[in-house]
Structures are given as C-alpha cells and as structure tokens.
Amino acid sequence: MPYPTLVACRHCDALFRRPRLLPGGQTACCSRCGSTLYRESAAQLDSLCAITVAALVTFIIAQAFPIIELDANGITSESSLIGALAVLWSQGMYAVASLVFCATVLFPLVEIVALLYLLLPIRRGIVPPGFRHVMHVIGFVRPWGMLEVFMVGILVAIVKLVSISRVMPQTALFAFAALTLMLTVVAMFDFRRLWEIADSLRAPLIGGDNDPGHYAPKLRSTRDSSAEGADGVAGHVTAKDAGLACCHVCGQLESRQLLARTPRKSHKQHKPRCTRCHAPMHLRRPDSLRRTWAFLSAAAILYIPANVLPIMNTATLAHDRGDTILSGIVHFWLTGEWLIASIVFIASIMVPMLKISALALLALTSQRRSRWRTAERTTLYRVVEVIGRWSMLDIFVIALTVALVRFGTFGTVTAGPGAIAFGAVVILTMLASMQFDPRLIWDPVSRAAPVAEEPSQYTMEHPHD
Ligand SMILES: [Zn+2]
Ligand SMILES: [Zn+2]
Numbered sequence: 001m002p003y004p005t006l007v008a009c010r011h012c013d014a015l016f017r018r019p020r021l022l023p024g025g026q027t028a029c030c031s032r033c034g035s036t037l038y039r040e041s042a043a044q045l046d047s048l049c050a051i052t053v054a055a056l057v058t059f060i061i062a063q064a065f066p067i068i069e070l071d072a073n074g075i076t077s078e079s080s081l082i083g084a085l086a087v088l089w090s091q092g093m094y095a096v097a098s099l100v101f102c103a104t105v106l107f108p109l110v111e112i113v114a115l116l117y118l119l120l121p122i123r124r125g126i127v128p129p130g131f132r133h134v135m136h137v138i139g140f141v142r143p144w145g146m147l148e149v150f151m152v153g154i155l156v157a158i159v160k161l162v163s164i165s166r167v168m169p170q171t172a173l174f175a176f177a178a179l180t181l182m183l184t185v186v187a188m189f190d191f192r193r194l195w196e197i198a199d200s201l202r203a204p205l206i207g208g209d210n211d212p213g214h215y216a217p218k219l220r221s222t223r224d225s226s227a228e229g230a231d232g233v234a235g236h237v238t239a240k241d242a243g244l245a246c247c248h249v250c251g252q253l254e255s256r257q258l259l260a261r262t263p264r265k266s267h268k269q270h271k272p273r274c275t276r277c278h279a280p281m282h283l284r285r286p287d288s289l290r291r292t293w294a295f296l297s298a299a300a301i302l303y304i305p306a307n308v309l310p311i312m313n314t315a316t317l318a319h320d321r322g323d324t325i326l327s328g329i330v331h332f333w334l335t336g337e338w339l340i341a342s343i344v345f346i347a348s349i350m351v352p353m354l355k356i357s358a359l360a361l362l363a364l365t366s367q368r369r370s371r372w373r374t375a376e377r378t379t380l381y382r383v384v385e386v387i388g389r390w391s392m393l394d395i396f397v398i399a400l401t402v403a404l405v406r407f408g409t410f411g412t413v414t415a416g417p418g419a420i421a422f423g424a425v426v427i428l429t430m431l432a433s434m435q436f437d438p439r440l441i442w443d444p445v446s447r448a449a450p451v452a453e454e455p456s457q458y459t460m461e462h463p464h465d
Pocket of ligand 1: 013
C-alpha cells in the first residue's frame with residue numbers, strides 16, 4: 001500500500017509529511033541533511049512544453065551545422081559535431097567516438113523526445129501509453145547527457161585553436177549556447193513530479209493531495225517567502241524505522257511488508273516491485289558498497305594510464321609530439337592561457353582525483369558504520385554527484401581539436417590511447433557514485449524506533465527555500 005502523503009529523503013531516509021501546497025518556485029529541503037526533497041517548478045507545464053519543443057528544434061540546428069571554422073593561411077577546415085565524430089571513428093577511436101556520440105547526441109535527443117512524448121498529453125490531462133517505460137528511459141539517460149559540458153568544451157577548444165589559426169564561430173556554436181540554456185531550464189523541473197501528476201490524473205478523487213487542479217495544467221508560480229523554515233524536530237524518524245521502503249526510482253513509499261512478503265529462496269522469480277513504477281524495491285541499494293568499491297578500484301587503476309599515455313598526438317612538418325593531460329596543461333600555462341590551464345587542470349586532474357578519494361572516504365566510513373560528520377559527508381556526496389560529469393570536458397576538447405586540425409602536411413591532430421583510459425575513468429567514477437547509497441551514511445545514527453503502525457504520526461515538516 002503506497003503512502004502518497006509522506007516523502008522520504010533520498011539521501012538520509014528521513015521521513016516527512018508532504019505539505020498540501022508548496023508555492024511555485026520553492027524547494028522543500030530535508031532538515032536533517034539539507035538535500036532537496038522535492039521542488040515545485042516555477043515554470044508552468046505549458047511553458048515547459050514550449051521550451052522543450054524549442055530545444056528540439058535548436059538541437060537539430062546545432063547538429064546539422066558546423067560549429068567552428070578554422071583558417072590557417074588560406075586552408076580552411078570546419079566541422080559539425082557529427083563530422084567530428086566521423087573523424088574520430090575513421091581514426092579507429094571507436095570508444096571515444098561512441099562516448100562523445102552518446103553524451104552529446106543520442107542521450108540528449110532521447111531525453112528531449114521522451115519528455116515531449118510525456119508532457120504534451122499530460123498537459124491535456126491524458127497519461128500517454130507506456131508512461132512508466134518512458135519515465136524509466138528518461139531516468140536512465142538523464143545523468144549521461146552532457147551538453148553543457150560540451151558547450152564549455154567548445155569554448156576551451158576555441159581558445160586553444162586561436163593560437164594556431166584564425167577561428168570563426170559558425171551557426172551551431174550559437175545553437176549549442178541556446179540549447180544549453182534551454183536544457184538548464186528544463187532540468188530545473190523535477191521530472192519525478194510527473195509520477196505524481198500521472199497518479200493524480202489516473203485517480204483524481206483520492207484525497208486533497210492528489211487534486212489534479214493542484215498539478216496539471218497550472219502550476220502555481222508565485223514566490224512565497226512566508227513559508228517557515230524547518231522547525232526543530234528533535235531527532236528524525238527514517239522511513240526504514242517507520243516500516244516503510246522508499247522506491248529508488250519514483251520515490252514512492254511502500255510498506256516494508258511488501259519486501260517481506262516474498263520468501264528469500266524464490267527471490268529471483270518474484271522480486272518485490274514498486275506498485276507505481278515496477279522497479280525492484282529494496283530498503284537500501286543491494287551490494288551498494290561492494291559495487292562502489294569495484295567501480296572505484298577500476299577507476300583508480302585506469303587513472304594511471306589516463307595520465308601517463310598521450311591523449312593527443314600532434315604531427316606537423318617540424319615535429320611530432322604526443323601530449324598527456326598534464327603536458328597539455330603545462331603548454332597552456334606557458335603560453336599565457338592561465339584561465340584555460342586552470343579549467344582543464346580542475347576538470348581533468350583535480351575532479352577525478354577528488355572524486356575517487358571522496359567516494360573511497362564515503363565507502364570506507366559507511367563500511368565502518370562511522371557516525372562522524374554525517375551531514376558533511378552527505379554534502380560531499382552531493383558535490384561528487386554534481387561535479388563528476390565535468391571531467392568529460394577534456395574528451396570533448398580532444399574530439400573537436402582532432403576534427404578541426406586537419407591541414408594535411410601543415411599539421412594534423414589525432415587522439416591518443418590515453419583518451420580511452422580517461423573516458424573510462426570518468427564513466428567508472430560516475431557509476432561508482434550512482435551505486436553508492438548515501439542513506440548508509442545515516443544508518444548508524446538513525447534511532448532505533450519501534451516500528452509504527454501508522455507512519456503518518458511522525459514529523460511534520462515545513463518547506464523552506
Ligand atoms: Zn535528508
Ligand atoms: Zn517506484
């Protein structure tokens with residue numbers, strides 16, 4: 001039996017009662033660990049649809065036209081994103097080409113189209129067929145679409161290429177800039193709210209909280225600062241303590257009896273599933289720490305070849321040299337491009353290293369059931385989740401440079417084997433942070449409350465922004 005009036009924090013499992021109305025543009029935060037519980041988007045469903053349609057059109061323009069054109073002593077070279085991928089592919093860099101293709105073409109396109117497929121009918125009060133599957137697809141592709149990182153990658157590539165030739169921005173550059181802005185607005189919408197909106201459309205008469213007038217099609221857009229901050233609740237009851245399990249995918253709370261109902265032996269055949277999204281239900285991610293360690297160790301091992309092997313080979317008439325990540329940064333620094341040197345240093349050297357050590361620290365302390373600085377460790381986890389994708393920057397810069405610098409005997413750039421190792425490090429660290437269950441940080445400090453018969457008696461929470 002689901003509990004639609006309760007919400008559990010995804011990061012610390014604290015249980016809250018959902019306020020009846022959260023004014024538009026406000027965010028309800030967990031008073032225990034500070035994570036966002038849910039967000040009422042200021043954008044109305046209508047404007048969200050409009051922006052998504054515009055994003056689709058801009059996406060097509062961005063992919064169809066060249067991004068930049070180089071002009072070195074009369075020899076010109078221009079490339080679109082697809083062209084850059086073709087060059088990488090023809091050089092035999094299949095892994096890097098596929099990686100860039102997925103992150104900048106396939107996944108963003110799937111996300112935009114899937115969102116439109118859901119939003120357009122929902123705006124009219126209809127839940128489209130296959131809603132559940134499409135939501136799962138969006139949840140899968142969303143973390144891997146990296147257009148905003150690619151945009152910064154274009155800018156870094158421009159600064160880099162200015163030193164060897166004249167650089168002329170082309171149509172797709174502006175399209176990518178606009179697309180980045182639009183997708184940022186779309187990303188502000190907490191798309192998991194669509195589960196609730198769909199629920200309310202299917203069963204409009206269950207209680208005031210499911211009143212469809214409150215969701216689609218008009219979302220309230222007033223900014224109300226009068227909502228009180230979290231009032232001090234002495235100790236928090238977690239969903240686990242209250243006898244509830246929280247779905248990892250849609251956030252629905254279900255009675256733990258659902259998990260207990262299946263005998264362990266036939267676990268494979270009858271996995272307990274969420275009644276709303278049909279995802280397998282667990283109290284905590286199964287084997288979270290073991291999987292985190294597996295991905296982390298693989299990432300740490302590959303971090304060595306990623307830094308030792310050349311990621312880019314430059315061949316000109318005069319010389320032929322291979323650049324590692326570090327030597328590329330040193331080159332930027334020596335030629336006076338301090339800002340770019342710092343950006344690439346932070347994205348390519350610092351972020352992966354910090355990410356690996358931060359995740360190792362989180363996994364180790366959770367394994368030892370440490371009670372040390374739980375709130376700070378949760379913040380650390382959130383930071384790791386947000387910055388992880390930015391390491392892909394260097395891969396995008398390489399892809400663009402390789403595609404553009406093709407001046408025959410004057411100079412060509414090819415991608416080196418270090419790029420594959422580096423791309424793998426980024427993916428593995430992202431997988432490691434996805435496998436880590438941050439609720440493990442809080443489990444040792446959660447008070448062992450008696451299992452409640454009626455979970456709604458617990459903490460009343462107010463939103464604050
Ligand atoms: Zn929390
Ligand atoms: Zn679910």
